[in-house]
Amino acid sequence: MKRQPTPDQLLLDQQLCFALYAASRSVTGLYRPLLEPLGLTYPQYLVMLVLWERDGLTVSELGQRLQLDSGTLTPLLKRLQGAGLVARQRRKEDERVVDIHLTDAGLALRDKASGIPECLAQCMQLSLDQMQTLRDELKRLTRQIQLSPSED
Amino acid sequence: MKRQPTPDQLLLDQQLCFALYAASRSVTGLYRPLLEPLGLTYPQYLVMLVLWERDGLTVSELGQRLQLDSGTLTPLLKRLQGAGLVARQRRKEDERVVDIHLTDAGLALRDKASGIPECLAQCMQLSLDQMQTLRDELKRLTRQIQLSPSED
DNA sequence: CAAAATTAAATTGTGTACAATTCAATTTTT
DNA sequence: AAAAATTGAATTGTACACAATTTAATTTTG
Known part of the structure; x- marks a missing residue:
């Protein structure tokens, strides 16, 4: 009547996926107290890294770089805009495209992040x-x- | 008048954190089509792995194993309960504690997951x-x- | 024993992820 | 050029994460 033990391949500690998932969340947790003074979440920090490297990307270019879609980026970018760190502007030549630019405050934040x-x-x-x-x-x-x- | 280039340490491609974050999400994406036939999300699958290994844990024991808190687990476990895979029951001796048990369907799902x-x-x-x-x-x-x- | 402290879940609120749909703007076809 | 197809964001809806608060039950203290 004893249940079969779980096969080895299904043991949590055997899983690479869980090691990845746990490590990723742990590292994000390390960033949290460092980013809090900058008023950034970790995904917002990633967006800022991309823009500090090359300003003036479109939403979809940011998405390609970070592997995130507009469902994630649009609200995130609106929050960064609300914080005064980026500007969102529809492109004149093609109104479908939204260009994202750093504000002065957004660029200035790079210095505060440089020690992270x-x-x-x-x-x-x-x-x-x-x-x-x-x-x-x-x-x-x-x-x-x-x-x-x-x-x- | 040219802007300073971003320092190397702030380049996205230099970041271990982003490599982790991207890898973790990619791997989760690999699981998605495999788990969909089982009706599980990836975090739900992790909970099931833990329970297949040792049934009858409390919410907080599950949380320790997966490094997740009740804010994440409580709704997730309610969904697993709704799917008929686990039972949630307050413990008689200590009404604060909620024990999580596999149902027959929950245990049976292990076979369908064994190839994953x-x-x-x-x-x-x-x-x-x-x-x-x-x-x-x-x-x-x-x-x-x-x-x-x-x-x- | 009663008040205070602690504990375990649940709840609340914010911010991602991501699939799926919608909407408007542009291209491509016919 | 008008219809059809495509494109780029935004929106909608579901499901995590996680901080902070709340609630109820149990322990510890005075």
Whole structure:
């Protein structure tokens, strides 16, 4: 009458997916107290990273870079606009497109964020080399996944 | 009058955090079509993995295992209950505690899920060894983060 | 034992994710 | 050029995450 034990492949601790999911949320949690003084959430910070790197992208270009769709980005960008960090403007030549530009305040915020990466590296207790290796493995995995899926 | 270029540490592609975040969402996306026939979302699947491994946990025990709080778990468990996969019951001896048990349907679902891990491994194109190594690095990172933070 | 403190879930509120639909603007076809 | 197809955002609806508060039950204290 004893139940079958769960097969090994279904054990939580065996799952790469859960290790990823847990690590991602943990790291986001590390950012939270660092971003709070800047008035940013973690996904908002990612948008700012992209814009600091190259200002004046469209919503869909931001979406390609971050792998997020307009259902996520539109309200997020409206909040950044509300915080005075970006401007959203429909393009004259093609009214379908919305260009996102940093405001002065948005650009200025970069300086306040510049210490964050080092702070994170400290907390994670990884050497620069370990960090790069792990990052590149994860990138490879992501690329692999985005290549293979159900071709239609 | 040219703007300063963004410092290297703030480049999106340099960020371990984004590699993690993107990889985690990609992997979740891989699960989606596999879980859909089972009527599960990815976080619901994680809850089921835990219960298949050990049935009859409390909400907070589930929370410890998955690092999720009642704000996430309570509605999620209600949906699993609505789907007939688990039962939620306040404990007689301590009415504060809610025990979560698999229903017969919930247990039976395990068989339908048993092929998923192998399917995932295929998609990710990683050897068993590579998967384990990456998984263990991520676990170490998560553990490290959860040890160090602001001690209060 | 009664008041205070603690505990476990649930609730509330904000902010993502993401599928699916809608809507308006532009291109492509005929 | 008008109809059809396509495109880019926005909207809608569902389901997490997670902080903060609330509620009820149990323990601990005085």
